[in-house]
Amino acid sequence: MRPTRLFATAAAAAVLPLSLLPGSTTAAEQRPAPDKNPTAVGRGGAVTSVDPDATRVGLRVLRQGGNAVDAAVATAAALGVTEPYSAGLGGGGYLVHLDGRTGEVSTIDGRETAPAAMPRDAFIDPETGEPYPFTPELVTSGVSVGVPGTLATWETALEEWGTRSLRRSLTPAARLARRGFVVDQTFHDQTADNAERFAAFRSTKRLFLPGGEPPEVGSVFANPDLARLYELLGRKGTGPFYRGGLAARIAKTTRKPPVVADTDLPVPVGFMKPRDLRRYRTLQPEAVTADYRGLRVHGMGGSSSGGSTVGEALAILDTFDLAAMSDTEVLHHMLEASALAFADRAAYLGDRTFVDVPDEQLLSEEYAAQRACRIDPAKAATKPVPAGDVDDADGTCPAPDGGQARPAPDTENVETTHLTVADRWGDVVSYTLTIEQTGGSGIVVPGRGFLLNNELTDFSTVYDPDDPNRLEPGKRPRSSMSPTIITEADGTPVLALGSPGGSTIITTVLQLVVDHLDRGLALPAAVADPRGSQRNTAAVTAEPEFIDAYGAGLRALGHELKPAGDAFTSAAEIGAATGIGFGPGGLLTAVAEPERRGGGDARVLEPTS
Numbered sequence: 001m002r003p004t005r006l007f008a009t010a011a012a013a014a015v016l017p018l019s020l021l022p023g024s025t026t027a028a029e030q031r032p033a034p035d036k037n038p039t040a041v042g043r044g045g046a047v048t049s050v051d052p053d054a055t056r057v058g059l060r061v062l063r064q065g066g067n068a069v070d071a072a073v074a075t076a077a078a079l080g081v082t083e084p085y086s087a088g089l090g091g092g093g094y095l096v097h098l099d100g101r102t103g104e105v106s107t108i109d110g111r112e113t114a115p116a117a118m119p120r121d122a123f124i125d126p127e128t129g130e131p132y133p134f135t136p137e138l139v140t141s142g143v144s145v146g147v148p149g150t151l152a153t154w155e156t157a158l159e160e161w162g163t164r165s166l167r168r169s170l171t172p173a174a175r176l177a178r179r180g181f182v183v184d185q186t187f188h189d190q191t192a193d194n195a196e197r198f199a200a201f202r203s204t205k206r207l208f209l210p211g212g213e214p215p216e217v218g219s220v221f222a223n224p225d226l227a228r229l230y231e232l233l234g235r236k237g238t239g240p241f242y243r244g245g246l247a248a249r250i251a252k253t254t255r256k257p258p259v260v261a262d263t264d265l266p267v268p269v270g271f272m273k274p275r276d277l278r279r280y281r282t283l284q285p286e287a288v289t290a291d292y293r294g295l296r297v298h299g300m301g302g303s304s305s306g307g308s309t310v311g312e313a314l315a316i317l318d319t320f321d322l323a324a325m326s327d328t329e330v331l332h333h334m335l336e337a338s339a340l341a342f343a344d345r346a347a348y349l350g351d352r353t354f355v356d357v358p359d360e361q362l363l364s365e366e367y368a369a370q371r372a373c374r375i376d377p378a379k380a381a382t383k384p385v386p387a388g389d390v391d392d393a394d395g396t397c398p399a400p401d402g403g404q405a406r407p408a409p410d411t412e413n414v415e416t417t418h419l420t421v422a423d424r425w426g427d428v429v430s431y432t433l434t435i436e437q438t439g440g441s442g443i444v445v446p447g448r449g450f451l452l453n454n455e456l457t458d459f460s461t462v463y464d465p466d467d468p469n470r471l472e473p474g475k476r477p478r479s480s481m482s483p484t485i486i487t488e489a490d491g492t493p494v495l496a497l498g499s500p501g502g503s504t505i506i507t508t509v510l511q512l513v514v515d516h517l518d519r520g521l522a523l524p525a526a527v528a529d530p531r532g533s534q535r536n537t538a539a540v541t542a543e544p545e546f547i548d549a550y551g552a553g554l555r556a557l558g559h560e561l562k563p564a565g566d567a568f569t570s571a572a573e574i575g576a577a578t579g580i581g582f583g584p585g586g587l588l589t590a591v592a593e594p595e596r597r598g599g600g601d602a603r604v605l606e607p608t609s
């Protein structure tokens with residue numbers, strides 16, 4: 001996929017000199033771009049992420065005796081430096097943890113939360129009485145900034161399962177922020193794609209548009225403000241962020257964004273108060289677990305729809321013998337199962353603190369059998385398909401409907417980042433984190449070096465009392481993030497994986513599982529495989545290579561296919577996955593993308609020759 005972009009990045013970044021950026025701490029020095037490695041096989045521990053600096057930080061923690069959680073937190077903090085448009089202190093995420101000793105799977109919901117004073121009609125423009133247009137008003141705004149949960153997630157993870165202090169975990173990232181990283185094509189392009197809105201905020205312009213332009217490929221980008229902040233948080237803990245002056249500054253930034261005088265961009269203001277940060281807590285909901293091919297697929301519950309929707313689609317597919325089918329037949333069944341699961345997602349899924357989600361029914365064998373009988377092996381159903389009736393599932397056909405289809409506009413974007421870590425003790429972390437949009441709200445907290453999220457755009461825009469994802473104060477918007485760990489029945493890990501990509505996260509994880517477990521693709525091939533995504537919409541969104549490879553067969557079955565790509569970027573890619581496969585004798589296969597998002601970086605502690 002888009003090899004020119006990848007090769008331009010690697011070649012250009014290899015030798016170009018540093019440019020003098022505001023915030024750079026070093027002058028003209030040559031620094032090679034770190035190399036990337038999409039697949040690594042070996043033992044003793046593994047880290048895989050979208051970024052080579054971040055992966056190396058995590059691997060070093062493992063080498064020094066840290067466990068998977070220590071390494072995951074350090075890697076995530078480093079991603080806050082090198083992938084600041086995807087993740088960082090201003091965002092949130094979900095972490096799934098497998099304890100290698102007990103086989104127990106636990107999760108952390110570190111999702112951003114709507115401020116307590118946020119009214120249900122906050123997305124209605126008071127001047128017009130109409131909903132704010134999604135772009136640019138909602139996307140670039142204070143009103144869609146949720147109370148950030150990422151730092152609290154790191155703290156919870158370290159307290160629950162880590163062996164290192166927050167200070168030690170943040171130190172490598174602080175160093176990276178101070179020293180800077182070599183700008184690659186992806187970072188440059190993401191900055192250029194966002195230049196107009198970044199230029200609308202004094203703080204963002206100063207940090208990400210040095211000299212008024214996106215940083216050049218091959219220059220070194222340092223973020224001393226973030227370095228100082230990581231050091232402060234290392235010394236003082238999370239207090240300053242959630243209770244101190246920084247909390248007040250974050251809240252104020254959402255209520256009074258630092259807009260430049262000469263922008264035309266409308267920037268609706270938010271409702272966050274310091275007390276919203278003071279009251280922020282991570283949650284530790286039970287994992288949502290589905291059975292598939294005799295294995296246990298553990299995913300996210302809480303405010304995410306990921307575990308349930310991936311799990312339901314797999315439960316439906318578990319009723320079919322996919323291994324005996326042709327590629328076209330497998331993909332047809334996968335796309336149809338996905339549409340059915342998305343219909344139920346729209347009808348039943350929302351923040352579980354507010355909504356009673358019928359997880360058990362949605363993942364039951366009876367319900368799966370009933371949903372499966374809606375799949376015609378010879379013909380794609382007309383989309384959108386209706387939700388099912390979870391209360392009357394008895395496993396017999398025909399299945400009753402549970403109401404109308406709820407075709408919601410898909411307003412989720414294609415950013416975010418996923419990292420996967422395993423250690424020598426058998427602990428595994430699958431962690432997806434985000435600030436939502438590429439560049440989040442576009443607003444850097446002045447002098448602090450990180451962008452605020454625009455996660456609240458994941459709520460339904462118009463308030464509908466029957467919608468489980470309606471906006472409510474104190475609620476977390478429904479997520480698609482699907483950090484996943486698949487184990488044997490006894491808790492032995494088989495596969496850990498995840499991806500960014502808005503609601504395509506769910507279909508990417510689904511396809512990876514089907515590719516690997518049913519189609520027999522090795523994990524690197526499954527990650528590289530072209531992707532198609534059916535989210536209960538008229539057309540399957542697909543990468544061009546997917547259309548080339550499978551389009552004819554799928555069209556013959558009645559599927560409509562349209563190339564991926566969104567309103568914000570030219571990317572025709574779906575997702576940017578990372579994963580680790582667990583083989584016999586402790587053999588680990590760590591995999592990152594070979595090409596998507598410029599390619600990721602997978603490393604193991606003791607590579608096999």
Ligand code: GLU
Pocket residue numbers: 412413414415416434436437455458478479480481500501502503505
């Ligand atoms: N906001 C999205 C979600 O929670 C993630 C953002 C993305 O991956 O684009 O599902």
